[in-house]
Amino acid sequence: MTATVSAVEFVPGRATSADARAIEATVLRLLAAHPSDASIGLIDAARACVPGAEEAWRALMPTVRAVAQRMADDGRLLLTRRAASRTDAAFSPIHLARGPRFHVA
Numbered sequence: 001m002t003a004t005v006s007a008v009e010f011v012p013g014r015a016t017s018a019d020a021r022a023i024e025a026t027v028l029r030l031l032a033a034h035p036s037d038a039s040i041g042l043i044d045a046a047r048a049c050v051p052g053a054e055e056a057w058r059a060l061m062p063t064v065r066a067v068a069q070r071m072a073d074d075g076r077l078l079l080t081r082r083a084a085s086r087t088d089a090a091f092s093p094i095h096l097a098r099g100p101r102f103h104v105a
Helices: 017-032 042-049 054-073
Strands: 003-005 008-010 039-041 077-081 094-098
Touching: 017 039, 017 042, 017 054, 017 094, 039 042, 042 054, 042 094, 054 077, 054 094
Parallel strands: none
Antiparallel strands: 003 008, 039 094, 077 094
């Protein structure tokens, strides 16, 4: 099965650097469309990359997580969890927010 990631063909399990760039661009675009203090769900980013194809966006989640982590390491994103307690944090969805070095080219 293949799906489109912002006009890039994505084959689950074989993400390319073009896929990563398309995911990055999608995350930046989504965050730029929201107020500066807002966040988006990791799932929202995956769904935006492959709209309407649940199996495809679910297969893309590990790649989206890896791209988000790299962007957080670069300071462009903050990764947060909206958990009520530390116990809940492991089960809470990851959210993406603007980091100190966030910018949209």
